């Protein structure tokens with residue numbers, strides 16, 4: 899398994915910047931305009947604090963134990979270290 903490097907990429911015409919895991923030598927295009935994305939910079943992973951990583955909100959979830967944000971692909975909460983509940987299961991409201 900290889901760890902992909904995350905890059906900051908920009909769409910030239912709109913200036914919109916996104917983060918993605920890119921492979922060297924591969925061309926990445928903007929979803930909407932089809933333009934080739936420019937590499938703006940490499941993203942250096944700053945483990946272990948997830949709050950400093952450029953994760954999009956849609957890739958985050960709230961830990962059901964400590965209510966802190968965690969990446970959806972993690973099983974264990976990076977904040978409290980406890981195993982988070984399965985995704986998509988509504989948390990029962992507490993009275």
Ligand SMILES: [Zn+2]
Pocket residue numbers: 961962963964965966975976977978979980
């Ligand atoms: Zn937690």
